[in-house]
Amino acid sequence: MSVTADALRELHQIHKQLTDLRGRLDRGPKQIAGSESTVRRMQMEVEQIKEAYQKARVSCDGKQLQLKGREDKIDDLQNKLNLAASNKEYQALNDQIAADKQANLVLQDEILEGMEKIDELEAKLKAAAASLAKSTEEGAKVKQRVEGEHAGLESELGRVQAELKVAEANLPVDIKGNYDRVAKVRGEEALAEVDGKVCGGCYQMLTSNMMNELYMSRPVFCKSCGALLYLPEGRVVDDGD
Numbered sequence: 001m002s003v004t005a006d007a008l009r010e011l012h013q014i015h016k017q018l019t020d021l022r023g024r025l026d027r028g029p030k031q032i033a034g035s036e037s038t039v040r041r042m043q044m045e046v047e048q049i050k051e052a053y054q055k056a057r058v059s060c061d062g063k064q065l066q067l068k069g070r071e072d073k074i075d076d077l078q079n080k081l082n083l084a085a086s087n088k089e090y091q092a093l094n095d096q097i098a099a100d101k102q103a104n105l106v107l108q109d110e111i112l113e114g115m116e117k118i119d120e121l122e123a124k125l126k127a128a129a130a131s132l133a134k135s136t137e138e139g140a141k142v143k144q145r146v147e148g149e150h151a152g153l154e155s156e157l158g159r160v161q162a163e164l165k166v167a168e169a170n171l172p173v174d175i176k177g178n179y180d181r182v183a184k185v186r187g188e189e190a191l192a193e194v195d196g197k198v199c200g201g202c203y204q205m206l207t208s209n210m211m212n213e214l215y216m217s218r219p220v221f222c223k224s225c226g227a228l229l230y231l232p233e234g235r236v237v238d239d240g241d
């Protein structure tokens with residue numbers, strides 16, 4: 001029983017195509033999942049900033065209300081001051097007004113800081129929302145592309161699988177069982193091109209007996225990795241290398 005290097009090379013090529021197609025079919029859903037997780041992460045980020053923004057607003061609004069109340073209180077004290085009956089009362093009111101004014105200065109600083117923080121968060125929110133919109137758009141594009149390619153890849157896979165069946169049917173029967181076992185587990189690594197005098201799959205040195213068999217177009221399996229070996233294109237005689 002003989003098998004040509006050309007036939008094995010073609011069979012190997014078919015296996016490589018299958019590996020490539022399966023890899024592409026496998027990658028698609030992963031790409032979709034990846035972009036979906038990016039979108040989810042960005043949504044969470046936007047929510048977190050929104051929350052911080054609202055919290056900052058509430059806090060700032062509260063402080064402004066507090067300030068307004070204290071200013072009203074100072075106005076009130078001012079009126080009482082103008083009507084003070086005694087020097088002692090006048091002094092007490094005056095001290096109270098001074099203390100309240102001092103406290104208001106602190107509060108005013110806090111309000112300014114709060115407003116700056118609100119501005120910062122607003123800008124951050126805007127940027128995060130823009131990134132989210134961009135990622136969502138990109139994610140939709142990835143999904144569309146993957147889904148668009150899927151049918152084509154599936155039909156290509158079917159076509160190449162049929163090619164594989166035909167090529168495998170042409171293998172000599174006495175090695176079919178051995179090949180099938182290796183192919184089932186190792187896919188495209190069930191075959192290996194000879195590289196010099198080593199197996200191209202595992203780099204195991206091949207014996208001269210194995211090389212001779214190969215030159216006679218006899219099926220030879222690598223003793224180390226089990227791959228069905230074939231000679232490179234154009235290499236038909238022992239050139240003494």
Ligand SMILES: [Zn+2]
Nearest residue numbers: 199202222225
């Ligand atoms: Zn090998």
